[in-house]
């Protein structure tokens with residue numbers, strides 16, 4: 690059985706080991722340009738580049754897991 694790169698990219702959730710291609714922070718967004726080209730972004734850098742990316746590459750496939758950023762509330766969130 691052959692697993693294509695595309696299949697791996699489609700089904701593979703972002704992991705802690707996936708790093709932003711711009712700054713090396715944990716990646717929360719994957720932008721796939723085709724069969725074997727993708728870019729990883731942290732939330733900060735995807736926010737910065739999203740308007741240009743979506744304008745110039747409207748057909749890219751985006752895995753957006755930014756909702757996982759700060760998923761656990763900090764302990765101080767409940768402090769008075």
Ligand SMILES: [Zn+2]
Nearest residue numbers: 709712731734
């Ligand atoms: Zn970054």
